[in-house]
Amino acid sequence: MLKSMTDRTSLPDPTSAGRAAAGALRGNVAGEVHTSALQRWLYSTDSSGYRIVPDAVLVARSTDDIVAAAVAAAEFGVPLCCRGAGTSLAAWTSARRHSKKCRSCTRR
DSSP: OOTTOOTTOOOOOOOHHHHHHHHHHTTTOSSEEEOSHHHHHHTSBOSSSOBOOOSEEEEOSSHHHHHHHHHHHHHHTOOOEEEOTTOSSSSTTTTTTTOOEEEESSOO
16 A cells, blocks of 8 residues: 555545536436546546546536536536546646546546
8 A cells, every 4th residue: 555545545525616516417418427436536647646636527428518517617617627538648637737627528
């Protein structure tokens, strides 16, 4: 186990705005909306050393899902970070600029 990882390590709770945005997306998108600690942890890093836990994760299934994510992000005032092919090496997928909302634009 890494020194910084212990049984007592916990994830930050999603912000109220992030929870509201995720709630607005549920039932309105074809993709999957994840807010569990495990899914948020899995999407909190890439191949870089950065780890910033998002409030929610959307695995989009259509361009309409991506539009809905952008609308929800704007409506609730939360940052939006899109993931896709070729974004895993320069810390862009970890929302290093303090973005708290990661969305996956592709299903792996």
